[in-house]
Amino acid sequence: MARSVHTLSIPSSTRYLGRVRRFVETHTRDAELTEEAIEQFKIAVDEACTNVIKHAYRGDDTQRIDLAIIIEDDRVTVLIRDAGRSFQQEFYRSPDIFELAESRRAGGFGVHIMRSLMDQVEYTSTGDTNEVRLTKFRNGRDSA
Amino acid sequence: MSNFSVGFRSRDHVQVLDLKGELDAHTASELEAAIQKCQSEGGYSIVVNGENLQYISSAGLGVFMAYIEEVREHGGDIKIAALQPKVYNVFDLLGFPMLFDILNTEDEAVDKFVKDSAEST
Numbered sequence: 001m002a003r004s005v006h007t008l009s010i011p012s013s014t015r016y017l018g019r020v021r022r023f024v025e026t027h028t029r030d031a032e033l034t035e036e037a038i039e040q041f042k043i044a045v046d047e048a049c050t051n052v053i054k055h056a057y058r059g060d061d062t063q064r065i066d067l068a069i070i071i072e073d074d075r076v077t078v079l080i081r082d083a084g085r086s087f088q089q090e091f092y093r094s095p096d097i098f099e100l101a102e103s104r105r106a107g108g109f110g111v112h113i114m115r116s117l118m119d120q121v122e123y124t125s126t127g128d129t130n131e132v133r134l135t136k137f138r139n140g141r142d143s144a
Numbered sequence: 145m146s147n148f149s150v151g152f153r154s155r156d157h158v159q160v161l162d163l164k165g166e167l168d169a170h171t172a173s174e175l176e177a178a179i180q181k182c183q184s185e186g187g188y189s190i191v192v193n194g195e196n197l198q199y200i201s202s203a204g205l206g207v208f209m210a211y212i213e214e215v216r217e218h219g220g221d222i223k224i225a226a227l228q229p230k231v232y233n234v235f236d237l238l239g240f241p242m243l244f245d246i247l248n249t250e251d252e253a254v255d256k257f258v259k260d261s262a263e264s265t
Contacts, residue, residue, distance in 0.1 A: 014170035018147070021166075021199070039230050046201045050169040097209065097239050109202035109238055116237055 006069045012053050012082070013061035020049055020067065024078065031071040037136055040117040041078060044134050047110035048080045056084030056130060075119075077135045086125040087132075150178040158254050159187040164196040167204030175207045179215075179222070188220025191253040195226040200234050212243065221245065221260065225253040 008023045010016040021042045028038045049065055057063045066081040095108040114121050120135040148171035151162035159182045167175060182190055192208075208222060215222055223245040227235065235246060247253040 014168070017168045017170050017201075018166060021168075036230075039233075042199070043201055043234060046168060050201065050203060053169070097243050109205060113202055113234075113237060 003073075004071045006071075008067045010049075010065050010067070011061060012057045012063040012065050012084075014050065014053055017046055017049060021046055023067065024069065027069045027071065028076060031069075031076050033076060033136070033138075037076075041076070041134070041136065044114045044117045045078050045080065047113050048078075048132050048134065051087070051110045052080060052082045052084065052130075055087065056082045058085070060084075074139070075135055075137045077133055079131055079133050081129055081131045083128050084130065086130045087123050089123055148174055150174055152178070152181075154187075156254055156258065158189045158191055158257050159185075160191045160193055160250065160254075162193045162196065166199040167197060168199065168201045169203035172203040172207050175204060176210070179207065179211050183211075183215070183218075188215050188218040189257050190215065190220065190222045191250060191257075192222060192224045193226050193250050193253075194224060194228065194231055195250075197228065197231055200231050202238070205235065205238060205240065208240075208244065221257070223247060223253040223256055225250045 006023075006027045008020065010019060024042050024045045025038055028041050033041070045067070052065050053059065053061070063082070063084065068079045070077045070079070092111055094112040114134060118134045119137050120133070122133040124131050124133075148163070148165035148167055151164065153160040153162065161178050161182070163175070165171070179190065182188070212222055224235070225247045226249055227246065232246065235241070235244075240246065245253065245256055247256060
């Protein structure tokens with residue numbers, strides 16, 4: 001299979017999350033991933049975009065989020081790029097649901113979900129651009 | 145655009161919320177409003193029926209987290225029923241079965257409220 005790339009740019013608003021999931025579903029299905037891997041990608045990309053909207057852009061819906069799906073012989077990768085605040089990985093701690101329930105708080109699960117569902121999660125920041133790369137290998141941990 | 149709706153029913157003093165569609169960061173506020181509506185009417189025994197729930201992300205799960213303690217403090221609970229396997233997997237990924245009753249059918253969830261009530265008396 002030749003390498004193919006599909007791109008999508010959306011405003012930084014949660015109203016476009018459904019559009020993003022359709023985009024991911026279409027191209028991961030075309031890439032002949034398993035149904036399980038397709039669902040995993042939909043959730044992981046949704047979580048990544050939601051985090052960009054909430055944290056990188058602090059709810060500013062006038063910005064842009066750029067996505068790319070890269071389909072290769074041995075893997076599928078989704079890139080999510082933004083120009084907001086960068087994510088400080090070293091300060092992230094997976095939440096404990098009992099602590100969250102006691103404190104009546106919601107949120108903080110997104111990174112944990114991405115790391116659990118994807119074979120690789122990479123965060124990079126270059127200049128004003130942040131990028132998260134979500135990768136599943138076709139013969140990886142959870143075979144795609 | 146996400147499509148999501150919440151239907152309201154009552155049975156045996158239990159409020160049943162029928163979730164339909166996709167629950168994400170954009171639509172989570174509708175679930176929150178539905179739970180708040182139950183509470184404002186004094187309904188703290190809530191069954192969430194997920195038979196037609198096609199998708200959930202952490203935003204939706206977060207709504208359950210935000211209200212479960214308050215509901216239980218009022219002697220009630222939020223029980224979850226009839227989840228599709230792909231949706232259940234997301235609940236399971238975050239350890240929800242440790243904190244919530246997640247049942248196969250709505251009937252089991254409603255019956256559990258009756259059992260819980262009998263055990264506490």
